[in-house]
Amino acid sequence: MIFAGIDVGSLTAKAVLLRDGRVIAWHVEPVQATPAQSAGRVLEAALAKARVRRADLARVCATGYGRHELPFADLERSEISCHGLGTFTSNPAVRSVIDIGGQDCKVVVLDAAGLVDDFAMNDKCAAGTGRTLELLARTLGLPLGELGPRALRSRRALPVSNKCSIFMELDVMQWMHQGRRVEDIARGITASVARRVAALAGKVTLRPGVCISGGVSKNAAVVRELEAALGVRFVPLSHDPQVMGALGAACFARLEHGRARQEDRRVQEAGDPSEPMAAGPADAAPACPGCTGGSP
Amino acid sequence: MSVFSELRRLAEVPRNERLAAAARAGRPVIGHFCSYVPEELLHAAGAVPYRMRAVGSCGTALGDTYFSSANCSFVRRVMDQGLRGELDFLDGIVFMNGCDHNRRLYDNWRHAAPDTGFSYLLFVPHAGSPACLAQLRLELVKLAGFLGERLGVEVTDDRLRASIELYDRRRRLLRELAELRRAPAPPVTGTEFLALMLAVTAVPPEDAVDLIERALGEARAGRAPVGTPRLRIFVTGSCLEELSHLELVESHGALVVADAICLGARTFDRDVGADGDPLDALARRYLGRVSCPRMMDDVKGRMAYTLEAVRAYAADAVILEKLEFCSMMSGENYIATHELAKAGIPALALTRELYGGEVGQLKTRLQAFYEKLGNRS
Numbered sequence: 001m002i003f004a005g006i007d008v009g010s011l012t013a014k015a016v017l018l019r020d021g022r023v024i025a026w027h028v029e030p031v032q033a034t035p036a037q038s039a040g041r042v043l044e045a046a047l048a049k050a051r052v053r054r055a056d057l058a059r060v061c062a063t064g065y066g067r068h069e070l071p072f073a074d075l076e077r078s079e080i081s082c083h084g085l086g087t088f089t090s091n092p093a094v095r096s097v098i099d100i101g102g103q104d105c106k107v108v109v110l111d112a113a114g115l116v117d118d119f120a121m122n123d124k125c126a127a128g129t130g131r132t133l134e135l136l137a138r139t140l141g142l143p144l145g146e147l148g149p150r151a152l153r154s155r156r157a158l159p160v161s162n163k164c165s166i167f168m169e170l171d172v173m174q175w176m177h178q179g180r181r182v183e184d185i186a187r188g189i190t191a192s193v194a195r196r197v198a199a200l201a202g203k204v205t206l207r208p209g210v211c212i213s214g215g216v217s218k219n220a221a222v223v224r225e226l227e228a229a230l231g232v233r234f235v236p237l238s239h240d241p242q243v244m245g246a247l248g249a250a251c252f253a254r255l256e257h258g259r260a261r262q263e264d265r266r267v268q269e270a271g272d273p274s275e276p277m278a279a280g281p282a283d284a285a286p287a288c289p290g291c292t293g294g295s296p
Numbered sequence: 297m298s299v300f301s302e303l304r305r306l307a308e309v310p311r312n313e314r315l316a317a318a319a320r321a322g323r324p325v326i327g328h329f330c331s332y333v334p335e336e337l338l339h340a341a342g343a344v345p346y347r348m349r350a351v352g353s354c355g356t357a358l359g360d361t362y363f364s365s366a367n368c369s370f371v372r373r374v375m376d377q378g379l380r381g382e383l384d385f386l387d388g389i390v391f392m393n394g395c396d397h398n399r400r401l402y403d404n405w406r407h408a409a410p411d412t413g414f415s416y417l418l419f420v421p422h423a424g425s426p427a428c429l430a431q432l433r434l435e436l437v438k439l440a441g442f443l444g445e446r447l448g449v450e451v452t453d454d455r456l457r458a459s460i461e462l463y464d465r466r467r468r469l470l471r472e473l474a475e476l477r478r479a480p481a482p483p484v485t486g487t488e489f490l491a492l493m494l495a496v497t498a499v500p501p502e503d504a505v506d507l508i509e510r511a512l513g514e515a516r517a518g519r520a521p522v523g524t525p526r527l528r529i530f531v532t533g534s535c536l537e538e539l540s541h542l543e544l545v546e547s548h549g550a551l552v553v554a555d556a557i558c559l560g561a562r563t564f565d566r567d568v569g570a571d572g573d574p575l576d577a578l579a580r581r582y583l584g585r586v587s588c589p590r591m592m593d594d595v596k597g598r599m600a601y602t603l604e605a606v607r608a609y610a611a612d613a614v615i616l617e618k619l620e621f622c623s624m625m626s627g628e629n630y631i632a633t634h635e636l637a638k639a640g641i642p643a644l645a646l647t648r649e650l651y652g653g654e655v656g657q658l659k660t661r662l663q664a665f666y667e668k669l670g671n672r673s
Binding site (some may be wrong): 078119 | 668
């Protein structure tokens with residue numbers, strides 16, 4: 001039985017397919033004009049990788065900012081819950097999640113079942129998110145993927161404001177006009193983003209077993225600065241940290257399927273106790289048991 | 297047609313035909329800010345009190361010429377409406393020192409001088425001590441004198457008692473309707489109740505009484521618009537007038553069953569009473585009812601009110617509403633969040649701009665909060 005999770009964010013759309021609790025395919029690509037288009041494309045790409053058809057899907061769960069707009073989704077969950085369950089599924093030691101996405105940042109604290117116990121989310125300001133890094137990398141004349149490696153080569157971070165992305169850009173331009181090293185400016189940027197995220201993390205009580213997810217987790221310099229600011233080492237995740245929301249959504253699809261099957265069975269037993277409905281594999285476990293690989 | 301449809305229509309427009317009819321009959325329409333302005337006094341002077349709001353506002357472009365972007369979006373929007381001539385149906389406005397932003401609205405209004413009649417600033421003390429009560433009474437005497445002279449109607453004790461009786465009746469009816477929300481399947485949603493509050497503070501109080509009685513009649517007839525909600529929510533905060541925002545709060549099976557907001561409990565909590573000197577009674581009621589964070593000596597009283605209402609209305613959680621840059625609610629929310637945590641009551645603090653969009657982020661916060669509550673049940 002196959003379950004799909006689709007995460008349509010502000011910059012990228014992600015899809016994950018689960019079979020028997022294992023990831024059998026995933027796909028990430030930039031968002032299209034509408035959430036439905038984005039979701040359709042990533043889902044089809046993931047289905048093609050797994051060589052299965054849409055009709056083979058038992059349930060589809062949507063998350064991310066486009067979650068309300070997907071006509072083919074059977075259910076939707078907030079990205080906060082999905083990043084929680086996705087990272088927990090990827091590593092059951094996870095109890096706290098720092099998720100830095102394209103336009104927002106969340107800190108999620110989990111219970112022992114991978115469900116949300118507490119959370120904090122940035123306000124409307126985009127400082128401290130992927131959008132800011134994208135903007136400032138462009139200002140520095142670097143491809144986004146170069147920002148982290150260049151920052152790691154710096155010996156001294158130049159101070160960059162973390163109030164707002166426009167003020168950050170003004171600081172960056174000032175250092176550029178003074179001819180300062182790109183590496184030191186880049187490190188100033190990543191340190192600034194990390195300070196901002198660390199301040200948000202201070203709004204909740206982190207539990208040991210902290211991980212980082214979202215697209216910004218691919219920036220090694222931000223990860224290093226954030227680990228230093230929080231005084232932790234992030235626990236590893238078994239899959240691409242950018243697809244944790246979609247993975248969590250797929251897990252919720254699976255949980256919902258099990259819950260619905262149990263409900264059907266309960267109703268049937270109440271109506272005709274002599275003919276109980278056979279239990280399917282998805283309703284055998286009350287919680288998503290996690291997955292151990294299966295990356296395409 | 298259900299009276300709730302009529303109430304919704306009245307709530308969604310800045311001016312209405314009932315107000316226009318009163319004006320044609322020669323009754324001045326006087327705007328007032330804040331639930332600390334005694335409407336009874338304006339009514340006793342022959343006026344129709346109109347609770348100021350930003351309903352129908354198209355933005356802050358003109359308002360921003362007087363305020364900075366770090367001012368509250370309510371005052372910026374109202375200033376904008378005033379400058380655009382959208383409030384020219386008013387014959388005067390009683391401002392109040394509710395907060396610094398509101399206080400400066402008065403200054404800017406006097407400078408810009410939109411065509412809204414007189415501007416008067418009522419000073420209301422920030423505490424409830426005997427000295428503050430005496431000071432408020434003095435301020436009410438001054439306001440009564442000003443209105444009497446300005447509107448040509450002397451505010452006598454008899455006129456004031458009659459107005460108090462009418463407004464007490466409106467308060468009692470509102471409390472009766474609010475009480476019905478204790479039911480497992482409440483007869484009104486939080487959005488409908490807010491629409492009712494917006495409507496009944498924008499029409500003559502005589503009309504308001506009739507509208508609330510009709511709403512009560514429908515509510516008692518077994519109405520239950522959403523059945524039994526999955527989650528019962530208590531809302532507290534300051535300025536909250538956006539029906540669309542409350543609809544967002546009431547998503548995913550949640551229903552607002554009680555509140556402590558300006559256009560809610562703060563308006564109908566506690567009667568003035570007919571006994572004794574009416575100005576004394578007004579001062580006691582307005583400084584004695586459930587307070588807002590502008591009152592500096594009553595944090596415990598507000599928390600006690602919230603805890604009791606959460607219990608009485610069987611609320612599952614509290615949502616703390618704040619407009620961006622509202623310093624009073626920032627402090628209040630910090631305290632309330634910790635006090636509610638100590639009491640084991642889940643709480644979510646939301647910050648927004650009035651009619652400011654940001655629906656996506658608010659939806660995510662609310663949905664995650666409700667999912668978290670669902671995980672615990």
